[in-house]
Amino acid sequence: MNSVxxxxxxxxxxxxxxxxxxxxxxxxxxxxxxxxxxxxLASEAHIDFHFCTRAEEALAVAEKTHPTVILQxxxxxxVDGMTLVRQYRASAVLANVPIIxxxxxxxxxxKRDAFAGGANDYMVKLPDVIELVARIRYHSRSYINLLQRDxxxxxxxxSQQQLQKTNFELQRxxxxxxxxxxxNRRYFDDYLGAEWRRARRDxxxxxxxxxxxxxxxxxxxxxxxxxxxxxxxQVAQTLDDSILxxxxxxxxxxxxxxxxxxxxxxxxxxxxxxxxxxxLIEATAIPHERSTVSQFLTVSVGAASVVPGxxxxxxxLVEMADRRLYLAKQAGRNQVVWEDAPEAS
Numbered sequence: 001m002n003s004v005x006x007x008x009x010x011x012x013x014x015x016x017x018x019x020x021x022x023x024x025x026x027x028x029x030x031x032x033x034x035x036x037x038x039x040x041l042a043s044e045a046h047i048d049f050h051f052c053t054r055a056e057e058a059l060a061v062a063e064k065t066h067p068t069v070i071l072q073x074x075x076x077x078x079v080d081g082m083t084l085v086r087q088y089r090a091s092a093v094l095a096n097v098p099i100i101x102x103x104x105x106x107x108x109x110x111k112r113d114a115f116a117g118g119a120n121d122y123m124v125k126l127p128d129v130i131e132l133v134a135r136i137r138y139h140s141r142s143y144i145n146l147l148q149r150d151x152x153x154x155x156x157x158x159s160q161q162q163l164q165k166t167n168f169e170l171q172r173x174x175x176x177x178x179x180x181x182x183x184n185r186r187y188f189d190d191y192l193g194a195e196w197r198r199a200r201r202d203x204x205x206x207x208x209x210x211x212x213x214x215x216x217x218x219x220x221x222x223x224x225x226x227x228x229x230x231x232x233x234q235v236a237q238t239l240d241d242s243i244l245x246x247x248x249x250x251x252x253x254x255x256x257x258x259x260x261x262x263x264x265x266x267x268x269x270x271x272x273x274x275x276x277x278x279x280l281i282e283a284t285a286i287p288h289e290r291s292t293v294s295q296f297l298t299v300s301v302g303a304a305s306v307v308p309g310x311x312x313x314x315x316x317l318v319e320m321a322d323r324r325l326y327l328a329k330q331a332g333r334n335q336v337v338w339e340d341a342p343e344a345s
Contacts, residue, residue, distance in 0.1 A: 323340060
C-alpha cells in the first residue's frame with residue numbers, strides 16, 4: 001500500500017515533488033531585486049520564476065502566468081503595491097492565489113494594512129534565501145492543495161508547463177547573446193537603465209566596466225573565425241564566473257567588447273574588479289602569437305563610476321567608461337584605466 005503524506009499545516013494530501021510545479025511571480029520595479037530572487041530560486045528544481053517590472057502590466061501578467069504565489073513589492077511607480085493586491089483579489093483567476101508582500105521596512109502599521117488589504121504574508125527585502133524558499137513552498141503547496149479539488153487542475157498544470165517553456169525560450173532569445181550565452185546588448189541597456197534610476201533615487205554609486213579583447217582581429221586572422229568565436233565564449237564565461245554579487249551583471253556589448261554593471265560599487269571597487277578580470281583572462285593562457293603585449297590573450301578595461309545626479313544623463317557613464325577603455329588601449333593594453341588623461345596645459 002502506498003503511503004500518503006499530509007501537509008502538517010493544512011492536513012491535506014501533498015503531491016510528491018515531481019507531481020507539481022511551483023510558479024513564482026515577482027512584481028517589482030527594481031532589476032536588482034529581480035535578479036537576486038531569480039538567482040536564489042535558480043537551484044530549486046520544482047520552482048519556476050517569472051518577473052514583471054511594470055505595475056500597469058502586473059494584473060494581466062499574473063492572470064496569464066497562473067502563479068502559485070505572488071511576491072508583490074509595496075512601493076512601485078504608477079500603481080502602489082496595495083492597489084495591485086486588491087486587484088488580484090478582485091480577479092476570478094487570482095482571488096485565492098497567495099500573496100507575499102515585500103517591503104523595505106519592518107513596520108507594524110504597514111504590516112497591518114497589508115494583511116487587511118488581502119496579503120497572506122509579509123517579508124522585508126531582500127529576504128534570507130532559506131526563509132524565502134520555505135515561505136514560497138508553504139503558500140504554494142496550500143494553494144495547490146486547493147487546486148487539486150478542481151477538475152481543471154491537470155489542464156492548468158499542462159498550461160503552466162507550456163507557458164513556462166514558451167516564456168523560458170522567449171526570455172532566452174530576448175535577453176541572451178546567442179554566441180556567448182551571457183546577457184546581450186538589449187538586456188544590458190535595460191538593466192543599466194534600471195540600476196541608473198535606482199542609484200539616482202537612493203544616492204548610490206553605480207560603476208561600469210567596458211572590456212575589449214586585445215588584438216582580436218589579428219587573432220581571427222591567425223587562428224580563424226571558429227577559434228575567434230571560441231575565445232569570445234571563453235571570455236564571456238570568465239567574466240560571468242568572476243561575479244560574486246547577485247546584482248552585478250556581465251554582458252556582451254558588441255563584437256569583441258564586453259561590459260560589466262556594478263551597482264553599489266565606487267571607483268576603487270570597479271578598478272579592483274577590472275584588474276582582477278585582466279589577470280583572469282591572461283591566466284586562461286589562450287595563445288595569441290600576434291599580440292604585442294603578451295604571448296596569451298589579454299583584455300583592456302575602462303572603468304567609470306558615478307553617483308547619478310538628477311540632471312545627469314545615463315550616456316555620460318557609458319561615454320566615460322568608453323573614453324577610458326580607449327586610453328587603456330593607447331597606453332599599451334592589458335590594463336585598466338580608471339581616470340581621464342590630464343588636459344594639456
